Amino acid sequence: MKQLTSRRRSFLDDLSGYAFISPWLLGFIAFSIIPILFSLYYSFTEYDILGDPTFNGLENFRRMLGDELFWQSLKVTFFYAFVSVPLRLLFAFFVAMLFNRGTRAIRMYQAIYYVPSLVGGSIAIAVMWRRLFMADGALNAALAKIGIVTDISWIGNPSTAIWTLILLAAWQFGSSMLIFLAGLRQIPRELYEAASIDGANPFKKFTHITVPQITPVIFFNLVMQLINGFTVFTQAFVVSGGSGDPLNSTLVYALYLYQRAFKYYDMGYGSALAWVLVLIIGIMTGVVFKTSSTWVFYEAKEGK
Amino acid sequence: MKARTVLITILVTLLLLPGVLFAQAATEETDSNTMRLAWWGNPTRDERTYKAVEMFEAKNPGVSIETETTGWSGYWDKMNTQAAAGSLPDLMQHDYAYMLQWVERNQLADLTPYVDKGIIDLSKINDSFLTGGMVDGKLYGISLGTNAVCLTYDLAVLKKAGISEINSATWTWADFERIALQVYRKTGVQTIPFFTTDPKVGFDNMIRQTGASTYGETGIGFTDPAALREFYAIQLRLLDAGALIKPETAFVTVSPEEGAIAKGETWVEFIWSNQFVSTQAAAQRPLEIALLPNIKNAKAKGTFLKPSMFFSIPASAENPELAAKFLNFFVNNIEVNDMLMGERGVPIPDDVRAYMSTKVDPINKQIFDYISLASKNAGPIDAPDPAGSGEFLKMVRDVTQEILMKRVSLDAGVAKIMSRGNDILK
Numbered sequence: 001m002k003q004l005t006s007r008r009r010s011f012l013d014d015l016s017g018y019a020f021i022s023p024w025l026l027g028f029i030a031f032s033i034i035p036i037l038f039s040l041y042y043s044f045t046e047y048d049i050l051g052d053p054t055f056n057g058l059e060n061f062r063r064m065l066g067d068e069l070f071w072q073s074l075k076v077t078f079f080y081a082f083v084s085v086p087l088r089l090l091f092a093f094f095v096a097m098l099f100n101r102g103t104r105a106i107r108m109y110q111a112i113y114y115v116p117s118l119v120g121g122s123i124a125i126a127v128m129w130r131r132l133f134m135a136d137g138a139l140n141a142a143l144a145k146i147g148i149v150t151d152i153s154w155i156g157n158p159s160t161a162i163w164t165l166i167l168l169a170a171w172q173f174g175s176s177m178l179i180f181l182a183g184l185r186q187i188p189r190e191l192y193e194a195a196s197i198d199g200a201n202p203f204k205k206f207t208h209i210t211v212p213q214i215t216p217v218i219f220f221n222l223v224m225q226l227i228n229g230f231t232v233f234t235q236a237f238v239v240s241g242g243s244g245d246p247l248n249s250t251l252v253y254a255l256y257l258y259q260r261a262f263k264y265y266d267m268g269y270g271s272a273l274a275w276v277l278v279l280i281i282g283i284m285t286g287v288v289f290k291t292s293s294t295w296v297f298y299e300a301k302e303g304k
Numbered sequence: 305m306k307a308r309t310v311l312i313t314i315l316v317t318l319l320l321l322p323g324v325l326f327a328q329a330a331t332e333e334t335d336s337n338t339m340r341l342a343w344w345g346n347p348t349r350d351e352r353t354y355k356a357v358e359m360f361e362a363k364n365p366g367v368s369i370e371t372e373t374t375g376w377s378g379y380w381d382k383m384n385t386q387a388a389a390g391s392l393p394d395l396m397q398h399d400y401a402y403m404l405q406w407v408e409r410n411q412l413a414d415l416t417p418y419v420d421k422g423i424i425d426l427s428k429i430n431d432s433f434l435t436g437g438m439v440d441g442k443l444y445g446i447s448l449g450t451n452a453v454c455l456t457y458d459l460a461v462l463k464k465a466g467i468s469e470i471n472s473a474t475w476t477w478a479d480f481e482r483i484a485l486q487v488y489r490k491t492g493v494q495t496i497p498f499f500t501t502d503p504k505v506g507f508d509n510m511i512r513q514t515g516a517s518t519y520g521e522t523g524i525g526f527t528d529p530a531a532l533r534e535f536y537a538i539q540l541r542l543l544d545a546g547a548l549i550k551p552e553t554a555f556v557t558v559s560p561e562e563g564a565i566a567k568g569e570t571w572v573e574f575i576w577s578n579q580f581v582s583t584q585a586a587a588q589r590p591l592e593i594a595l596l597p598n599i600k601n602a603k604a605k606g607t608f609l610k611p612s613m614f615f616s617i618p619a620s621a622e623n624p625e626l627a628a629k630f631l632n633f634f635v636n637n638i639e640v641n642d643m644l645m646g647e648r649g650v651p652i653p654d655d656v657r658a659y660m661s662t663k664v665d666p667i668n669k670q671i672f673d674y675i676s677l678a679s680k681n682a683g684p685i686d687a688p689d690p691a692g693s694g695e696f697l698k699m700v701r702d703v704t705q706e707i708l709m710k711r712v713s714l715d716a717g718v719a720k721i722m723s724r725g726n727d728i729l730k
Contacts, residue, residue, distance in 0.1 A: 048691075049384045050409035127559075135553045156552035158709070241557035242377055243698070247705050262381050264695045265405065 042271035049267050060272035070273070072248050073256035080162060080252060081229030084169035089221055092173035096180035097210075110178065117174030125168070126238035130155055133164045155239070158249040165250055168235050176221045183217030184210070215296045223288055230281050233258065253277055339623045339630065340393035342372040343613075344379035346582075349647050356640050360633050367626065387411055392618035394627035398445050400436060400610060404688035407439045413617045414442040418628035425636055428653035436611035436685055446635055447611030449649020452678040453505055454577050456584075456591045458493075461571040465490035472594035473681055477510075480597045481538055487571050488547035495547055496570040497539055497554045503704040504697050506574060506596075507535040509606035513599045517686045519693070523726035531599060533718045536707050540714060551708035555701075560586035577671050577678075578612055578649045584667050593674045595681055605683030609675070613648040650675045692728045699724050 018025065043060060047053035064070045095113060099106055119125055132138045133154035140150055154160045191209045200208070233254035236244070244251030244259070257277070261270025343353060350373050357369045372393060374382060380402070386392045387406075398406070406412050418424045424446070426434065437445035457470070465487040470479075484495040499506035508518045516526035526532070542548040549564055560566060565573035566586040575583055577593065584591055595607055615634065617627045633640060641656045646668055651657050661672045700721060707717035
């Protein structure tokens with residue numbers, strides 16, 4: 001009897017909690033859950049947005065196998081994710097290490113280095129990126145100054161264009177950096193002090209204390225950035241003007257999905273593409289999680 | 305305990321209240337004096353359209369028009385979504401490329417009843433300007449202006465190369481090629497690849513001259529690859545001679561100010577006539593307009609008058625009568641067109657056009673003159689673009705780059721366009 005009342009009480013506690021977050025819940029249901037369920041339904045239909053969806057079973061998924069651009073966009077996305085994510089993490093980690101010394105102006109620097117993450121998807125950056133990497137852009141002008149004269153249009157050449165996007169991604173290291181920084185601050189000072197007493201040099205301290213201690217943060221950042229990398233859209237969209245130019249060399253998966261769904265009135269196929277992406281990201285994340293036990297260091301586990 | 309339950313109930317109710325109120329507000333909003341108007345545009349067009357709306361509201365006290373505007377690509381995302389949600393505006397700017405698809409899905413209203421009722425006056429408009437907006441004898445859109453494809457060139461550069469003029473009505477692609485080479489040899493100024501934004505517009509003109517058309521009932525509308533091949537062969541010959549701007553540079557999407565014609569890197573650019581204003585503004589030096597060259601043994605006219613900037617009333621419009629009234633004002637009123645200054649293209653009613661040609665600035669005068677030249681050298685417009693045309697255009701642009709970057713041979717590229725075209729448009 002007593003148990004029942006306490007269960008009742010906890011139910012009421014839960015209810016008041018839900019009441020307080022209900023504005024967010026409503027938004028989540030209306031703008032996330034419902035569209036997600038609809039897109040799952042659409043992925044088994046032929047739907048041109050203007051008309052009504054008609055069920056066509058697995059036809060959309062079968063179509064992908066023979067769709068050249070589907071494979072092209074997969075290739076581009078995998079390349080982009082596998083190059084840009086490590087690059088961004090390395091960069092973020094490096095800058096976080098620099099900031100971890102705690103000089104006075106550190107907060108200002110943190111803010112400044114976070115700016116690229118905020119503006120990276122803006123039209124202004126797209127224009128700037130074009131200006132930097134055009135045939136007569138800033139990069140070639142700088143190269144000419146040091147004696148390398150070239151008129152390569154980095155952004156217009158199919159073999160170099162994706163690198164301009166990767167560079168843009170590496171440049172937006174702000175959020176990973178802040179998380180790394182928070183992680184670095186968590187490492188107990190005593191460990192370094194003890195190591196100093198034992199005569200460890202800075203490199204030894206880095207490889208034996210910093211890196212193992214920070215692995216949970218690396219793990220978190222890796223998973224988050226992998227997801228970001230596979231779903232990249234805005235940067236590719238603004239830099240190529242939505243086309244994936246040149247020659248589809250910057251046609252990332254999400255951009256292709258968008259073209260299909262909204263440019264070619266092919267919402268059913270677009271939804272199917274979206275679900276395949278969910279599957280791919282799920283598998284990638286799963287693989288990272290599976291391997292995590294071999295390289296991620298958890299204090300609680302070790303202490304047992 | 306009881307007090308808490310009451311508190312929770314009150315809280316939940318309060319939180320749901322705004323939603324209920326919103327829903328009510330949304331349903332009560334429709335009355336016969338308000339309407340929504342949507343268009344895609346640029347800052348100049350937006351400003352002038354707002355002014356047109358103000359003029360209409362001043363003439364019709366109590367009427368209020370809500371406006372929505374975005375750039376071209378965002379516009380269609382927005383309208384498609386609104387179409388799916390059944391919340392389209394009362395009057396929307398429409399395009400020839402999408403009209404047929406919208407009509408086939410019953411998204412647009414037939415305007416004929418409003419013409420019959422006398423709300424829309426078509427008495428001053430020549431039928432040839434209206435046929436573009438008609439499907440199966442029903443009128444689905446009225447154009448705010450006429451457009452034609454053209455080529456703009458820098459006469460000063462030609463003169464420097466020893467060429468005094470272009471006879472635009474009779475010149476051929478052989479003339480074009482000779483001029484391009486001569487200009488390059490004498491001045492070093494190159495030629496831009498043809499229609500980098502949408503290469504189909506370029507070869508479409510040549511295919512039309514053979515008497516065929518790019519789109520057929522199913523698949524592509526031509527079987528002889530000769531015209532398509534020639535379109536690329538000319539460019540490849542210029543490329544090999546060093547006279548063509550490298551495709552790696554030319555196909556990067558840029559603003560008019562960053563464009564090759566504005567920077568003087570090319571003597572020629574291929575545009576639609578209503579883009580002449582912005583091209584000219586970006587170039588900041590006098591430019592001329594000409595018809596596209598003729599092919600050898602042309603059987604038909606390649607150029608056509610394209611109704612630009614249709615305005616259509618969606619079938620789901622809540623206040624179509626008011627929309628029709630505004631549309632009539634927008635198209636026929638001389639005062640409002642005096643203010644719009646042909647920004648959306650050359651006006652279609654005879655009296656408005658006659659009035660405007662006396663008023664326009666020299667640059668718009670060039671466009672007006674070009675449209676009258678084009679109307680004498682134009683063939684009938686092809687049927688509206690079929691479903692799948694968006695994908696077709698993208699494929700054409702990709703293969704064009706592959707050909708010009710020499711990733712595929714000329715013949716393989718042309719064959720690819722034709723076979724892939726048949727697959728996409730089937």
